[in-house]
Amino acid sequence: MDCAVDVWGMTVARLGRGSANVQGSARVSALTASSAPRWQESTGKPVVRVLDKPTPQTLIVSWCDARSGHYGYQTWRAVVARKRGMCVLTGHLIKAGEMVYKPRSEGQPPANGDAMILAESIHAGKAPAGSSVVSEAAGRRERANAAEGGAFGADPPAPRDVI
Template sequence: MDGRTIGLDPWSQTVGWLTMQSASTNARARESQRADESVARRQRCISTELAHANVAVSVIDRPTASTATVAWCDPSSCRYGDQVWRASVARQAGTCALSGRSIGRGDAIYRPRACRPSPLNAGAMILAAVVEGVPRG
């Protein structure tokens, strides 16, 4: 041994640096995604009547007895041409996005199918009686 320090080769140093940068970037991306989801949840808490006042909604199809395909067009936020909604029970009072009728907690409704990221209309509801009036395709 001649007393020289043995260090990592440049390739190993580069790979190590890139690994650390990637981990840092992924952590920041996850934090940003959590913040975005939190904002979306708060926005969905706006009164259903106000949030969906200018929305065009129509039931396109009834693929099964417990699902409906809905076209949703909100000129101020989103458009879903063939969104799948599922039968459910209202967890809170609201307004039917299709008929404008009141929805009480516990009423039979349809709501957008849960997915990630949550759709902007995730808090919307349509009374089951209104959806079930549309023939199944």
């Protein structure tokens, strides 16, 4: 068996088409893997939420995708786009030379390492259905509430003595 075959991709492809042709699925998967990032191969779009903007050059993003994984609190940094692409938050076309945010990678790049968010969409507060831009203050409130142990920031009720 070829170790380079994407077993998960074959499984998803077979489920989607109802095909029993494993060899054909493997060839399609191999072609797709070489031409598109893993997160773009999936039929569904990743769920992307901008949680916070701690500095003008960074974003904190929650990324959830069945193929590329879940990054609950991922730092993205502002850079100039080296190639054209698509904004994962709005779906708008990104041209080379535009300011974008990309996942920060230390060592091996993350599975969503080539994803981009158009900086203009963050500054304008644009967010289509299925994604969101959470304000800086709202992001801080969410983290503070989580740190306090409650979704609403309230203390849990005290236990009662049973007699």
